[in-house]
Amino acid sequence: MPELPEVEITRRHLAVALEGRRIERVVIGHPRTSRLNASPEEVAARLQARSVISLDRHGKLLLGNLDDGQIVLAHLGMSGRFRISPPGSPFDPHTHAVITLDDGAEVRFVDPRTFGFVAVIDGDEVEGSPLSRLGPDAWERPPTVADLQRQLAGRSASIKALLLDQRHIAGLGNIYSDEALFHARVRPTRPAGRLGPVPIGRLLTAIREVLGAAIESGGTTLDDLAYLLPDGQAGDNLPNLAVYGREGLPCPACGTPVSRVVIRARSTHFCRRCQR
DNA sequence: AACGATCCCTGTTGGC
DNA sequence: TGCCAACAGGGATCGT
Numbered sequence: 001m002p003e004l005p006e007v008e009i010t011r012r013h014l015a016v017a018l019e020g021r022r023i024e025r026v027v028i029g030h031p032r033t034s035r036l037n038a039s040p041e042e043v044a045a046r047l048q049a050r051s052v053i054s055l056d057r058h059g060k061l062l063l064g065n066l067d068d069g070q071i072v073l074a075h076l077g078m079s080g081r082f083r084i085s086p087p088g089s090p091f092d093p094h095t096h097a098v099i100t101l102d103d104g105a106e107v108r109f110v111d112p113r114t115f116g117f118v119a120v121i122d123g124d125e126v127e128g129s130p131l132s133r134l135g136p137d138a139w140e141r142p143p144t145v146a147d148l149q150r151q152l153a154g155r156s157a158s159i160k161a162l163l164l165d166q167r168h169i170a171g172l173g174n175i176y177s178d179e180a181l182f183h184a185r186v187r188p189t190r191p192a193g194r195l196g197p198v199p200i201g202r203l204l205t206a207i208r209e210v211l212g213a214a215i216e217s218g219g220t221t222l223d224d225l226a227y228l229l230p231d232g233q234a235g236d237n238l239p240n241l242a243v244y245g246r247e248g249l250p251c252p253a254c255g256t257p258v259s260r261v262v263i264r265a266r267s268t269h270f271c272r273r274c275q276r
Numbered sequence: 277a278a279c280g281a282t283c284c285c286t287g288t289t290g291g292c
Numbered sequence: 293t294g295c296c297a298a299c300a301g302g303g304a305t306c307g308t
Contacts, residue, residue: 281308283305284302288298290298
């Protein structure tokens with residue numbers, strides 16, 4: 001599942017291919033791939049002949065700044081990936097968008113489960129867009145302990161549920177939420193409002209460490225779901241995972257079998273001994 | 277308002 | 293061996 005580290009790696013690769021280039025042609029081949037009330041044809045038309053000035057990221061959203069002030073929003077969903085391909089090379093199955101650049105390179109969007117999307121907004125339309133619903137970026141602008149404690153005050157929902165809520169911190173998904181909670185030694189089921197400044201501080205530190213290590217190693221490629229870097233390589237972060245996907249396997253810290261519960265319809269992995 | 281359930285989607289997996 | 297239900301999850305939406 002692409003989360004902040006995978007999107008950041010994707011951004012770095014795509015920035016090299018896209019920044020300063022002119023978009024010659026865009027084809028979006030799946031109706032679900034264009035969003036925000038725009039048809040595939042409308043999105044394609046708005047991108048045509050525009051130049052990409054820079055490529056940013058906020059949480060799991062990729063943000064392409066165009067020369068006319070428009071912003072391209074791209075979300076990988078749970079199975080989306082971008083691939084930079086030479087023209088004429090065979091298409092991967094589930095290729096739903098192709099962006100042809102003025103140097104001939106093709107940026108292709110592959111997304112079997114179609115939870116991802118590509119959309120365009122005007123620079124002054126940020127209000128009301130998915131971008132406006134995101135809290136501070138978990139990597140670039142993490143909240144302070146005081147900020148986060150204020151956000152969580154009085155909340156009865158579990159800390160895991162609120163970590164997944166992009167309005168508080170943007171960028172964590174199921175994998176890195178579980179990993180951060182493990183390293184912070186906080187049980188994911190704990191009501192968020194009952195966490196004091198000390199565990200919240202440990203959580204913020206753990207988020208930095210977990211995201212940093214994942215970015216450093218090129219992101220997490222699970223065996224089944226093929227998140228791949230835009231050059232087709234796999235990420236190397238899987239061995240760094242302590243609890244995610246490891247139900248019944250020994251906790252790397254104490255050897256206790258890793259537990260699994262379901263929170264907000266998401267698998268949640270933790271060590272019942274290390275995380276109290 | 278806060279919170280949990282449900283839905284979207286399809287490749288993979290496990291049970292019978 | 294073959295079939296099919298269950299499972300995976302980011303985020304929108306809906307009911308309580």
